[in-house]
Amino acid sequence: MRTILEAAERVFAANPAATMEQVAQAAGVARTTVHRRFATREALLEELTGWAARQFAEAVESARADTAPPLVALYQVTANVLRVKTDWWFAMNRTADDAHPEAARVHAEIRDDCERLFRRAREAGVLRADADLDWTRRVYYALIHEAAAEAASAGGDAEALATRVVDTLLRGFGSPTAPVIA
Amino acid sequence: MRTILEAAERVFAANPAATMEQVAQAAGVARTTVHRRFATREALLEELTGWAARQFAEAVESARADTAPPLVALYQVTANVLRVKTDWWFAMNRTADDAHPEAARVHAEIRDDCERLFRRAREAGVLRADADLDWTRRVYYALIHEAAAEAASAGGDAEALATRVVDTLLRGFGSPTAPVIA
DNA sequence: ATTACTCGCGACACACTTGTTGCAAGTACT
DNA sequence: AGTACTTGCAACAAGTGTGTCGCGAGTAAT
Numbered sequence: 001m002r003t004i005l006e007a008a009e010r011v012f013a014a015n016p017a018a019t020m021e022q023v024a025q026a027a028g029v030a031r032t033t034v035h036r037r038f039a040t041r042e043a044l045l046e047e048l049t050g051w052a053a054r055q056f057a058e059a060v061e062s063a064r065a066d067t068a069p070p071l072v073a074l075y076q077v078t079a080n081v082l083r084v085k086t087d088w089w090f091a092m093n094r095t096a097d098d099a100h101p102e103a104a105r106v107h108a109e110i111r112d113d114c115e116r117l118f119r120r121a122r123e124a125g126v127l128r129a130d131a132d133l134d135w136t137r138r139v140y141y142a143l144i145h146e147a148a149a150e151a152a153s154a155g156g157d158a159e160a161l162a163t164r165v166v167d168t169l170l171r172g173f174g175s176p177t178a179p180v181i182a
Numbered sequence: 183m184r185t186i187l188e189a190a191e192r193v194f195a196a197n198p199a200a201t202m203e204q205v206a207q208a209a210g211v212a213r214t215t216v217h218r219r220f221a222t223r224e225a226l227l228e229e230l231t232g233w234a235a236r237q238f239a240e241a242v243e244s245a246r247a248d249t250a251p252p253l254v255a256l257y258q259v260t261a262n263v264l265r266v267k268t269d270w271w272f273a274m275n276r277t278a279d280d281a282h283p284e285a286a287r288v289h290a291e292i293r294d295d296c297e298r299l300f301r302r303a304r305e306a307g308v309l310r311a312d313a314d315l316d317w318t319r320r321v322y323y324a325l326i327h328e329a330a331a332e333a334a335s336a337g338g339d340a341e342a343l344a345t346r347v348v349d350t351l352l353r354g355f356g357s358p359t360a361p362v363i364a
Numbered sequence: 365a366t367t368a369c370t371c372g373c374g375a376c377a378c379a380c381t382t383g384t385t386g387c388a389a390g391t392a393c394t
Numbered sequence: 395a396g397t398a399c400t401t402g403c404a405a406c407a408a409g410t411g412t413g414t415c416g417c418g419a420g421t422a423a424t
Contacts, residue, residue, distance in 0.1 A: 017199060019411060030372045035413065131355045138332075139350055142324040150320075168321055173313045174352025201381060212402050217383065 001037050003027050008048055013090040013152075020044075046100055052084075052091030053103040059084045060110050070121035071166075077117070078144060079162035085148040086158075093145075114140070126170070140169055183219050185209050190230055195272035195334075202226075228282055234266075234273030235285040241266045242292050252303035253348075259299070260326060261344035267330040268340075275327075296322070308352070322351055 007027035011018045020041055024031040038044035063076035085092050095107050114137050121127045127136065147161040189209035193200045202223055206213040220226035245258035267274050277289050296319050303309045309318065329343040 020413095021411080031412095032373080032414085033371060036371085039413085041412070125357050125359065127355050128357045135346065135350075136355050138328050139325065139355070142328050143321065146320050146324050164317065168317070168354065170354045170356025172350065172352045172354030173309050173318050173321070175307050175310045176358065177307065202383090203381080213382095214384085214403080215401060218401085221383085223382070 004029065004034055004037060004044075005048055005051055008044060009088055009090055012048075016090065045094070048091045049094045049100050049103045052088040052094075053100075053106040055084045055088060056081070056092060056110065057106050060113055065113055065117050070117060070124045070126050073117055074121065074126075074169075075162055075166050077114075078165050079158045081144055082148055082151060082158040082161055082165075085144065086151040089148065089152055111137070136169075140165075143169055186211065186216055186219060186226075187230055187233055190226060191270055191272055194230070198272065227276070230273045231276045231282050231285045234270040234276075235282075235288040237266045237270060238263070238274060238292065239288050242295055247295055247299045252299060252306045252308050255299055256303065256308075257344055257348050259296075260347050261340045263326055264330055264333060264340040264343055264347075267326065268333040271330065271334055293319070318351075322347075325351055 004023070004027045008023045011023050011026045015022075020034055021031050023044070024034045027034070034044070038047060059080035060077055063073060063080050065073040065077050067073075068076065095103075115133060118127060118131075118133045118136055118140075122129065122131060122133070127133075143165045147165050150156060151158070151161055186205070186209045190205045193205050193208045197204075202216055203213050205226070206216045209216065216226070220229060241262035242259055245255060245262050247255040247259050249255075250258065277285075297315060300309060300313075300315045300318055300322075304311065304313060304315070325347045329347050332338060333340070333343055
């Protein structure tokens with residue numbers, strides 16, 4: 001059952017339109033066995049997103065984002081999430097297309113955590129005072145997404161990638177000597 | 183025919199697994215009429231990606247990325263691409279899953295253009311000397327992706343979004359007063 | 365050995381999508 | 395009016411994925 005979920009993750013990551021047959025084959029079981037655990041394909045998908053959401057929540061929670069200094073928390077959260085996201089790439093990218101109340105709730109809570117963290121970071125002077133926190137969060141998500149993609153293909157440990165993500169988020173790529181906006 | 187492509191774009195953007203029936207309905211024609219223009223579903227997808235690739239190439243080309251000053255070129259390219267990408271969201275995100283040689287070639291050329299532009303920017307001091315150009319490019323793509331998503335949902339003109347993308351790419355969100363990496 | 369449980373396998377019905385064809389109606393052009 | 399072209403419509407065949415069922419084999423516990 002855990003085996004099936006992991007197989008489903010692998011298969012769907014490679015091809016979101018994969019069939020139950022392919023999932024079963026990847027799990028090393030018969031298709032009917034998959035149906036024994038998950039009545040419908042939809043149920044399998046739901047269980048997958050629920051599982052990933054729980055892993056996601058745990059990754060964020062264990063980073064103590066609310067108590068640690070903002071910069072430390074940011075780094076910890078990033079590293080933890082990257083570790084989970086490289087293994088549950090497909091399931092964790094299923095946020096928009098949900099009729100899954102639990103996963104939606106979890107994602108919303110994490111979103112709030114993220115916003116709180118950014119607010120603290122701004123007050124601590126880590127983020128600029130004029131930073132648009134919503135745009136900041138979306139860029140942060142996108143950076144994690146990109147870093148996880150690299151980890152999934154080229155490898156690389158979560159710590160190093162997290163460092164790069166945080167560094168990019170805070171400094172960007174521009175030279176500090178050359179002012180920018182026209 | 184143009185009508186069908188535009189309808190397909192809209193429908194597939196909402197649901198990549200949409201059927202020919204749904205596309206036809208969105209285009210206001212019968213399903214058989216769609217098949218008259220595009221023999222198979224695959225042919226429709228190919229035409230869509232080819233069309234988007236051409237729009238993409240034109241958007242980049244018209245920005246004169248090779249001759250204008252790096253910062254100006256970066257801004258121009260960003261704005262132009264954003265304009266196209268808000269209208270051809272689905273088709274332009276079909277880069278990986280290609281057996282489409284023309285589109286793959288176009289995307290590869292644009293990738294080279296982007297790399298050249300970044301190289302010039304680095305030599306001009308716009309980008310830091312130690313910037314990893316590949317990671318820079320991927321972040322840049324991700325920022326455009328995110329900005330286009332916002333434009334598609336919340337609106338907002340391409341110029342303002344381009345400014346924000348370039349600003350984020352170069353400066354990030356961190357305060358210049360607080361040094362960052364532990 | 366008997367019982368209970370799980371799994372693989374083959375089979376089936378069902379629904380859906382795709383792609384094709386023939387025919388009738390409509391429109392534009394001469 | 396006549397011709398050429400396009401479209402909608404209905405119907406069809408074929409393939410594919412889904413979900414269900416029953417049977418037989420294998421395994422573990424009593």
